Amino acid sequence: MKLATWNVNSITARLPLVTKWLTEAQPDVLCLQEIKCTDDRFPANEFAALGYESTVFGQRTYNGVAILSHAKCRDVQRGFPDDGAEAQARLLAGTIDGVRIVNVYIPNGQAVGTDKYAFKLDWMRRLREFFDAHYQTSQQVLLCGDFNVAPEDRDVWDPGKFVGATHVTPAERDAVTQLEKWGTEDVFRHFYGDADGLFSYWDYRAGDFHEHRGMRIDLVLATTPLAARARWAVVDRNARKGKQPSDHAPVITDFDERS
DNA sequence: ATGGTAGAGCATCTA
Numbered sequence: 001m002k003l004a005t006w007n008v009n010s011i012t013a014r015l016p017l018v019t020k021w022l023t024e025a026q027p028d029v030l031c032l033q034e035i036k037c038t039d040d041r042f043p044a045n046e047f048a049a050l051g052y053e054s055t056v057f058g059q060r061t062y063n064g065v066a067i068l069s070h071a072k073c074r075d076v077q078r079g080f081p082d083d084g085a086e087a088q089a090r091l092l093a094g095t096i097d098g099v100r101i102v103n104v105y106i107p108n109g110q111a112v113g114t115d116k117y118a119f120k121l122d123w124m125r126r127l128r129e130f131f132d133a134h135y136q137t138s139q140q141v142l143l144c145g146d147f148n149v150a151p152e153d154r155d156v157w158d159p160g161k162f163v164g165a166t167h168v169t170p171a172e173r174d175a176v177t178q179l180e181k182w183g184t185e186d187v188f189r190h191f192y193g194d195a196d197g198l199f200s201y202w203d204y205r206a207g208d209f210h211e212h213r214g215m216r217i218d219l220v221l222a223t224t225p226l227a228a229r230a231r232w233a234v235v236d237r238n239a240r241k242g243k244q245p246s247d248h249a250p251v252i253t254d255f256d257e258r259s
Numbered sequence: 260a261t262g263g264t265a266g267a268g269c270a271t272c273t274a
């Protein structure tokens with residue numbers, strides 16, 4: 001099973017690029033974040049024409065997550081179980097080919113000390129509690145998406161430029177560590193050792209992409225039984241080039257078929 | 260020059 005995660009920064013603006021990419025990359029599953037549209041405006045017909053079923057948890061203007069899959073997506077869950085009707089659309093879970101997939105768009109946090117930063121940390125704490133309450137580490141569980149956290153200093157282009165900034169604070173990194181301590185492994189990092197420069201996001205501004213000023217904030221965490229099936233993982237930087245790209249590139253992981 | 264660009268939706272807000 002070939003699975004990709006991609007923050008597309010509006011599925012409407014990115015539709016030509018995403019359809020072209022699907023045709024070429026042929027993933028079995030594509031987890032999308034920041035679709036920035038309601039369910040009724042999601043281009044499910046265009047993806048169905050390419051052989052993909054759409055499972056959508058949308059929202060007007062901001063946020064929104066979706067899962068495209070060749071196979072049926074079962075037991076779909078939208079948001080945390082205790083979310084109210086006003087909750088932001090940031091979590092979408094479903095079971096595909098025997099793998100429980102949890103697709104998240106973790107809050108950005110804006111700036112350290114703001115309400116949005118506190119909301120981010122609280123949201124990540126709730127995510128860990130959600131795993132405690134609903135899943136077991138013996139199951140094939142995959143947590144992927146835009147974490148808006150760079151796990152280590154080697155995951156940003158210049159740690160010196162991030163002093164006092166979000167995405168790198170000990171509290172944010174600890175929240176990711178808590179998700180790993182629950183019983184998951186950073187599948188992408190596993191294939192690259194201590195290498196740096198493995199970015200998945202580059203700011204649109206100041207030519208950051210072409211100057212290699214990026215961050216690795218799009219992660220794929222898997223339980224041990226699922227991580228054991230991982231064959232390879234890559235960032236498709238080509239999808240960040242060209243006309244009207246997202247500011248994120250797709251992160252692809254390939255898993256062996258179940259024995 | 261506390262800068263720069265992109266998207267939603269139409270004034271800013273978010274990233």
